[in-house]
Amino acid sequence: MTETKPRVKLTSVLDKMNNSEHEQVVFCQDKHTGLKAIIAIHSTVLGPSMGGTRMWNYNSDEEALEDALRLSRGMTFKSALAGLNIGGGKAVIIGDARSQKNEYLMRRFGKFINSLNGKYYTAEDMNITMRDIEYMSMETPFVVGKPQYMGGSGDPSPMTAYGVYVGMKAGAKKAYGSDCLEGKNILVQGVGQVGKYLVDYLIKENANVFIADIFHDKIKVVTEKHPMVSVVNPNTIFQMEMDIYSPCAMGATLNDETIPELKCAVVAGGANNQLAQEIKHGTMLKNHGIIYAPDFLTNSGGISNVYHEYLGNHNEAYVKASISRIYNTCLDVLNYAENNEISSHEAALEFAMQRLDKVGKVKLGE
Ligand code: NAD
DSSP states (O other), X not given: OOOOOOOOOHHHHHHXXXXXXXXXXXXXXXXXXXXXXXXXXXXXSSSSEEOOEEEEOOSSHHHHHHHHHHHHHHHHHHHHHTTOSOEEEEEEEESOHHHHOOHHHHHHHHHHXXXXXXXXXXXXXXXXXXHHHHXXXXXXXXXXXXXXXXXXXXXOHHHHHHHHHHHHHHHHHHHHSOOOOTTOEXXXXXXXXXXXXXXXXXXXXXXXXXXXXXXXXXHHHHHHXXXXXXXXXXXXXXXXXXXXXXXXXXXXXXXXXXXXXXXXXXXXXXXXXXXXXXXXXHHHHHHTTOEEOOHHXXXXXXXXXXXXXXXXXXXXXXXXXXXXXXXXXXXHHHHHHHHHTOOHHHHHHHHHHHHHHHHHHHHHTO
16 A cells, blocks of 8 residues: 555645745656655845755645745844845755655755746755756856855855854853853764864854764864863753854754753854744743854854855855854844743844845835
């Protein structure tokens, strides 16, 4: 018997779009390549929508749609808060990347992106490689994060890590009155692309770095480079006393179970969607007296990097300087949150929405 995955009803799509204020959702299907994909455009108020494509074997079409809607909305606020003139978009390809991804599928998807005429720019996300970026680029110019040999800006992770580092320093400044990380016990959960580059910055500043990962090869890359780093069991990290917790793996690690257990003064990391429920868990952190550097602010270095590639003025020193602004923005957000007795997540959302509203009006001449 063939398994049928739950389908999405049109009325429910329109309701969801209405609730999250999405501009457009595009469903893509191609019989020859087996492509099934969703492109979600949340907002083009500040400029064309931009955000990566991910490929995932979702349990249902509904789950894929939820992911595309949630991630594209997040991109709108991330770019708005980072001061970029782009909107939020994201795409998901439904399927198993190991068995279903090939040149034809990626090129066919590139054609769908092209049909949007620049309203959506894609980049890399989970299970999309530089090779896939090349395939999509064969069919459309609306791709960023291209490899350097294609004139692109390459892997954005080092820039993301740099943004997390400066966001963490701002969090430390708020918590301790000094942004110096020397001697601070910092746990980095997940030492993949972002985590491993973040560790470089922390070691350089003489922090006591603890790392956790579920894969030994990822741990090895870091410990070979920095033998002084301590390795901890990923299943017991919330029992640890630390100064700073840096989630750099999966989302939703800040939830009902973990927040009461957390023994740290600051949370600042690269993972997307760290709060299981944005408002509830942002408020819980505040009530526990933990300084939270909002994820969509601290991890915006990667989108800033590809944004400059899109502008055609990518220059590493310049991009890094623009990412440094995360420090001041983060302090402004944390102070605003304190003065208004709201969570830092809500404060960051307010800042992003204010920019969307005000710049949107300038653009419309209102
Ligand atoms: P990655 O896959 O390279 O690294 C993630 C690491 O986390 C892997 O080493 C993985 O083994 C580890 N991991 C997974 N589950 C774990 C667990 N339970 N405990 C400990 N470690 C675990 O991904 P990445 O590119 O480094 O991205 C990390 C996070 O940052 C993701 O949430 C991603 O969405 C977000 N992010 C990345 C970028 C970027 O530029 N790469 C930009 C913005 C946001």
